[in-house]
Amino acid sequence: MVESCFSKELGSDRCQESLGYMRHMKAHPTRGVDGIMKGLHEIGSETVLFRYQGSKDNGSKISSFLLEWDEGKGEEFKSCYSGSMKQHKIFKLMASTKYSFRLAAKNNFGFSNFSEIAVFYTSGNTPPAPLPPKLKEAGVYSLSLEWCAPTNPNPNDTLTYVLEMEEPRSGLGFKPKYNGEDLSCTVRNLQRNTAYKFRIPKCNGAEITDYRLQWGQIEDSMHLIYTGPCLRYEVKGLIPATTYFCRVQAVNIVGVGMFGGTGKVTTPGTVPAIVPMLQEVEDKVPAKLSSSCIAIQWEEPDCHGSPITGYNIEYGDKKILTVDLGPECVLKNLQPNTTYRFSVIYHGHTLNHKVQKLSEYTQYKFKIQACNEAGEGPQSDVYTFTTTKTPPAALKAPKLHPLNNNSCEIKWDSLNPVKGDPIIYCLQVITGKKAEQIYKGPNTTFCFSNYLANSRYRFKVCAGRQYENSDGVQELWGPYSPSTLFSTYKHQSGHGKGGGGKGKGNHNDKDEKYKTEMRDDTFVLILMIGFALIAILCAVAIQYFLIN
Incomplete structure (x- = not known):
């Protein structure tokens, strides 16, 4: 027998008996969604879109959510949405403004506690383009310029300006010469008696601190390869004749901007890869020509983006034959009863030999024969081995x-x-x-x-x-x-x-590095001395017992 009080449901504090079974108390849902930030879908200059998940319902299905905000004033919270939807978009917000939100869930037993407060900043609007810069003073090797601030629609923004200059006959276009909040600038180290062009692009509400570059071979699967303030970046180690995709987004103190358009670039072709396989083709040469001709066949290598125009075949005593088509050829006018593509690399008594100075990832064929005072025995079958690729060399310390x-x-x-x-x-x-x-x-x-x-x-x-x-x-x-x-x-x-x-x-990085490395070297030296002493003691002991 179990007694349970249901004062909230029954409107009474009187306990009721339940006969033969236990009744479980249902309760408010657990605390509201703690991580509204994780549900953030989009931040604009005037809009915020939320997506959130329901908390644990504690036995009673969640029926609605209550989203509150401070209206960007930093004061008491007010309701901005109440309903069953798990997403909500707020319009007509102020640009470059801090907004705070909190969320609670509701079931049949009431509201949960509010979640932790989530803070978001709306992005800034782009101000109007400034007027062209004016010449303030001209020197022999310098120019002083000034400009007027545009009408700023958002007084909360701090405007920054970028002054760009185009050098004559450079072919590089406009390059930044100044970045800051001042309304004047002096450009120095110029050439005398030379005309220069200047301009001020549209300035953003907050200074850009970084750029993020994403790169990849698949447009929907690009990865971040650079974060920094530079306006250009060199990507190395690319595959020849391969198409890559890239896009850039800007970062300032307000947050991360939207990605720009996706760029597409294709690397140029380069020299072909190594021919992966070369072999003799049997029954390709008529019987009457078999004593002076050999048919060979190879596997076409990767062209690396530029079509293969021909092959150079080296045989015999460094003879080179150039063919336009492939992947097979008949070598003619050969010496009868002569071995090609095989040369003697070892003659001796040992049963092993190391062949050096071979090319990597290349197929080599070998055969062997024994000889004695009576002469040379028959040659073995041909054995084919392929060398592996060479790993890159070790780098210097970063x-x-x-x-x-x-x-x-x-x-x-x-x-x-x-x-x-x-x-x-x-x-x-x-x-x-x-x-x-x-x-x-x-x-x-x-x-x-x-x-x-x-x-x-x-x-x-x-x-x-x-x-x-x-x-x-x-x-x-x-x-x-x-x-x-x-x-x-x-x-x-x-x-x-x-x-x-x-x-x-x-x-004191260098001092720390020096001390640490000295400690490592000292340890190795002590270890070697210890092994040497043990070896000497063992030798003395063995000699002593042998003499006695």
Whole structure:
């Protein structure tokens, strides 16, 4: 027997008995959706679109949601939507304004608690184009210009201006010369007695801090390859005669803008790949010509975007035959009873031999015969072996360049494509005993940010070679480079005269690296000395017991 009180449902505080079974109390839904931010679908200058999921209903189906906001005033919350829909779009918002929202769910037993407050910023509107700049003062090697601010529809915005200049006969178009909030600028280091063109593009409501470039071979599956302030970027290690897609979005203090149009670029062709297979074709030559002719056949290689126009066939004593068509040919006017494409590479008594200076990923044929004082025995069957691809060489230790208080740029050397195969790189960071991959791709730079204070980070990089076979795209990795130390321990300034330092986090990176590497070298040296002492003691003991 179980007693349960249902004062909310029954309108009474009196307990009722339930006979032979237990009745479960239903309750309010759990707390409202905590992560409205995750449901954000789109932010505009005047609109915000939300998508959200229902919380746990605690046994009673959720019937509606209540969305409240502060109307962008930072004051008390008011209702902006109540209903069963799991998405809502708010219109007529102010540009470049902070808005706060919270959400609650409702079932038959009432409302849940409100979610955590989610904060969003609407993007800024583009102001009108400014008037053309005017010449303020002309010098021999400089020009001072000024301009007027346009009518700003949103007083909350801080306008920035970009002054662009076109150099005569450069063919490079307009290039930025100034970026800031001032209404005047002096451009220096110009050529005397030369005319220059200037313009000010439309200025955005907030200064652009970064650009994000996405790149990929599939338009719907592009990945981020660059984040930074530059207006251009060089992509390396591409595949010849391949189409790539790219798009760019801008970032400012308000947030991330929409992507621009998708660009499309096709890399030019290059020299063909290696011929993957070459073999003799039997029953191709008439019997009367078989003593002086051989038919050969090969597999057509990848043309790398430019149609193959011919083949060079080398045989015999470095004879070269050029044919326009393929993939087969008949070699004529050969010497009867003569072996082609085989040469003696070893003659001796051992049962093994290492053949060196071969080409990578190339098929070689071998045969062997034994000989004694009576003469040479019959030749063996032909055995075919294929060499593997060569992994890329080891890189030098990467270099570090601090950018600001919480980020640094990591650079490493680039390698040229190997016989048409593009090169990619893998960057690892080591903290303590843990190694983590932080970048993999064709670039030779990476921006490392959000690192912890009073910590040591080691970076190392290796190069990989991408190629394609019947199993798809493969990667062949070379060895890792030596590591580079990045220390975020703050420099402790000394007391007394000359002790006033700035205390930069990476002030003594080289000293830290030197000390750490010396400790590693010392450990290896002690280990080697220990092994040597043990070996000497063992030799002395063995000699002592043998003599006695």
